[in-house]
Amino acid sequence: MSGRDGVFIAFEGGDGAGKSTQVRLLADALCEAGREVLVTRQPGGTELGAAIRDLVLHGDHVSPRAEALLFAADKAHHVDLVIRPALAAGQVVLTDRYTDSSVAYQGAGRDLGAGEVHDLQMWAVGHLVPDLTVVVDVPPEEGRRRRGEVHDRLESEADAFHAAIREHFLATARGNPQRYLVVDGTAAPEDVHAAVLARFETLGGARPEASA
Incomplete structure (x- = not known):
C-alpha cells in the first residue's frame, strides 16, 4: 500500500443494500487520514x-445478452480511462459495483451462466481484480423496502x-474469503463502516491481476 501502487476496493451487494453509504464513509475516513x-x-x-x-437501467427493454455486453463495455472503458490511471498514481480507488455485479445480475439473475459472464468481464477489464471486495448483504425484501416506490429496470425485477x-454474492465470498468481506447491511451504518475500515487496515502487498 505504498509507493505508486494504489489500492482498489469494490463495494457489491443487492439494490438498496447501502453500498453508497459505505463508500462515502470509507472515502471520508481515508481522506481524513x-x-x-x-x-x-x-x-x-x-x-x-x-x-x-441510462440506456440499460432506464431505457426500453434490453435483451439479457445485450445487457451483459453493454455492462462489459462500460467496465472496459472505465478501467482504461479511470481506474488504472488512478491506481498508477497511488490513489485508493473505491467503486460502487464492479465485475461481480455483472456476474451476479446477468450470470445468476438473468441465468446466462456465471462462468461465461465472468470470463467476459475479466477480458473486458484486463483481469484487474480488486484488493478487497466488500459485499453489503441485505435480504431482497429489505432492499425493496428501502428503495420505496422508485425502481429502475433491474430493481423492479421479482424477489426471486x-x-x-x-446467493451468488455470498457463495462467491465464501469461496474466496481472502479477497471478500461480507458485512450485514441491516446493521447500523457506523458498525458496518468499522468492520470495513478494520479490514482495509489489514491490506498489503501487490494488487492482484488474476481470474478471481
Whole structure:
C-alpha cells in the first residue's frame, strides 16, 4: 500500500443494500487520514458509462445478452480511462459495483451462466481484480423496502431474481474469503463502516491481476 501502487476496493451487494453509504464513509475516513481517494461507480463513472447506465437501467427493454455486453463495455472503458490511471498514481480507488455485479445480475439473475459472464468481464477489464471486495448483504425484501416506490429496470425485477443475486454474492465470498468481506447491511451504518475500515487496515502487498 505504498509507493505508486494504489489500492482498489469494490463495494457489491443487492439494490438498496447501502453500498453508497459505505463508500462515502470509507472515502471520508481515508481522506481524513491523508490518503488520495477516487470514488467512482459502475456503470456511470465516465461519459460513456453514464449513457450506458441510462440506456440499460432506464431505457426500453434490453435483451439479457445485450445487457451483459453493454455492462462489459462500460467496465472496459472505465478501467482504461479511470481506474488504472488512478491506481498508477497511488490513489485508493473505491467503486460502487464492479465485475461481480455483472456476474451476479446477468450470470445468476438473468441465468446466462456465471462462468461465461465472468470470463467476459475479466477480458473486458484486463483481469484487474480488486484488493478487497466488500459485499453489503441485505435480504431482497429489505432492499425493496428501502428503495420505496422508485425502481429502475433491474430493481423492479421479482424477489426471486434478487434472491439469486444475493446467493451468488455470498457463495462467491465464501469461496474466496481472502479477497471478500461480507458485512450485514441491516446493521447500523457506523458498525458496518468499522468492520470495513478494520479490514482495509489489514491490506498489503501487490494488487492482484488474476481470474478471481
